[in-house]
Amino acid sequence: MPLKVYNTMSSEEEEFKPIHGNRVNMFVCGPTVYDLTHIGHARTYIAYDIMARYLRYKGYSLFYLMNITDVDDKIINRAKERNLNPVELAEQYTAEFYKDMASLRINSVNLFAKASEYIAEIIAQVNTLLEKGYAYVVDGDVYYDMSKFPEYGRLSRQKPDELKKHRIEPDPRKRNPNDFSLWKSQKLGELAWDSPWGKGRPGWHIEDTAITYTHFGPRYDIHGGAVELVFPHHEAEIAQAEAATGQKPLVKYWIHTGILNVKGQKMSKSLGNFITIKDALRRYDPDVLRLFFASSHYRSPIDFSEENLRSSKELLDKLYATYDKVQTLLERGEDATTVREGQSSPIVSEHKERFIKAMDDDFNTPAAIAALVSLTKEVEKYILSGFNEKTLREILETLKQMGSILGIFEGREGKKTSRDISTELINLIVEIRDEARKKDDWKTSDRIRDRLRKIGVVLEDTAEGTKWRA
Ligand SMILES: [Zn+2]
Numbered sequence: 001m002p003l004k005v006y007n008t009m010s011s012e013e014e015e016f017k018p019i020h021g022n023r024v025n026m027f028v029c030g031p032t033v034y035d036l037t038h039i040g041h042a043r044t045y046i047a048y049d050i051m052a053r054y055l056r057y058k059g060y061s062l063f064y065l066m067n068i069t070d071v072d073d074k075i076i077n078r079a080k081e082r083n084l085n086p087v088e089l090a091e092q093y094t095a096e097f098y099k100d101m102a103s104l105r106i107n108s109v110n111l112f113a114k115a116s117e118y119i120a121e122i123i124a125q126v127n128t129l130l131e132k133g134y135a136y137v138v139d140g141d142v143y144y145d146m147s148k149f150p151e152y153g154r155l156s157r158q159k160p161d162e163l164k165k166h167r168i169e170p171d172p173r174k175r176n177p178n179d180f181s182l183w184k185s186q187k188l189g190e191l192a193w194d195s196p197w198g199k200g201r202p203g204w205h206i207e208d209t210a211i212t213y214t215h216f217g218p219r220y221d222i223h224g225g226a227v228e229l230v231f232p233h234h235e236a237e238i239a240q241a242e243a244a245t246g247q248k249p250l251v252k253y254w255i256h257t258g259i260l261n262v263k264g265q266k267m268s269k270s271l272g273n274f275i276t277i278k279d280a281l282r283r284y285d286p287d288v289l290r291l292f293f294a295s296s297h298y299r300s301p302i303d304f305s306e307e308n309l310r311s312s313k314e315l316l317d318k319l320y321a322t323y324d325k326v327q328t329l330l331e332r333g334e335d336a337t338t339v340r341e342g343q344s345s346p347i348v349s350e351h352k353e354r355f356i357k358a359m360d361d362d363f364n365t366p367a368a369i370a371a372l373v374s375l376t377k378e379v380e381k382y383i384l385s386g387f388n389e390k391t392l393r394e395i396l397e398t399l400k401q402m403g404s405i406l407g408i409f410e411g412r413e414g415k416k417t418s419r420d421i422s423t424e425l426i427n428l429i430v431e432i433r434d435e436a437r438k439k440d441d442w443k444t445s446d447r448i449r450d451r452l453r454k455i456g457v458v459l460e461d462t463a464e465g466t467k468w469r470a
Pocket residue numbers: 028029030208225233
């Protein structure tokens with residue numbers, strides 16, 4: 001079954017065919033590290049993490065690259081406010097970002113590329129744009145000349161004369177109002193690198209195209225990011241890269257994630273509804289957050305509310321219950337002999353197919369979750385009707401597989417089953433009784449033996465110590 005993905009460029013679902021056979025190169029816009037990452041980032045990065053996991057599950061050899069904007073106005077301004085060195089501020093928040101990604105089990109990224117480590121590549125790309133006549137220098141600043149790239153606006157479906165204005169940059173030295181910065185000259189005391197145009201630092205858009213050109217060359221398969229980045233950021237990337245390399249399209253599939261609201265409102269610090277990933281993780285298990293985000297399609301808007309998270313938690317508890325039950329039955333082993341051997345269940349393959357079909361349909365995670373839920377319900381019925389080990393193994397494997405695509409159940413592996421806990425508790429009680437016996441405290445020793453017998457645990461004092469059976 002072919003995978004279909006929605007391409008923002010064509011506004012259509014297209015069959016997914018990588019440029020180079022089985023190799024998939026994917027780039028996703030990373031954070032600007034001037035503050036803690038928030039649940040909007042969590043939504044975006046969990047969505048691409050699931051896509052990456054699925055592409056690998058399908059057998060693609062995926063290289064997932066993410067940039068980290070560690071050179072930017074926001075970082076410089078925040079550092080000034082706090083009287084800190086901008087490099088240290090960026091390093092601190094980069095470290096926090098890595099921690100947040102690990103806590104959310106976002107582990108599919110092959111390489112995080114920091115803009116500050118690609119200054120030479122950025123300068124080379126700006127130079128190429130100047131040589132080809134797509135850029136111009138004014139007093140140490142370099143701008144992209146929008147009039148030279150008439151295709152600008154295609155991704156965001158805007159005609160050149162209807163283009164929304166870029167973030168206000170009242171600079172009378174620009175040739176066209178939409179010309180954007182490729183290189184910014186150093187202002188007093190600012191962080192800067194040497195360049196052919198004097199000391200300065202890169203503009204925001206150029207870091208992505210310099211980084212992707214370095215690792216992927218002039219064209220690659222998937223570019224992701226939140227939908228807010230389509231204009232001007234991704235438009236600018238197309239203009240820079242296609243002009244610099246002369247090859248197009250820069251990206252075969254543009255994939256964008258939808259917006260996140262908090263109780264129906266846009267999240268912002270001024271509204272007091274700004275939730276960091278750390279805040280969210282203090283209240284919810286990573287699996288709850290992952291299931292919650294995956295319960296909406298990645299392109300749909302999503303509403304982060306207590307109520308919605310509670311229902312994700314309830315759903316997850318039900319999924320865990322079935323998963324743990326299957327695992328416990330398999331661990332017990334002895335029960336397998338009592339069942340109707342040879343009885344195989346078609347429920348597994350049927351649900352697996354449904355799950356894959358949903359994921360193949362533009363990563364339709366809500367439909368995939370519905371298949372998973374339906375499977376667990378069928379499994380509950382199956383267990384009640386009698387079961388065999390072979391099918392139980394098949395069920396557990398399938399649950400694990402579906403879980404590993406969504407990134408849930410992963411903490412379940414080492415989780416103690418109630419049976420493990422009972423065993424350890426009895427061992428502990430027997431140890432305490434042994435200590436009592438050593439002190440000739442027969443009263444306590446007998447009391448423990450009698451009470452255990454009442455719950456069906458029989459103790460046997462032997463020369464090698466006390467043994468027990470249940
Ligand atoms: Zn970007």
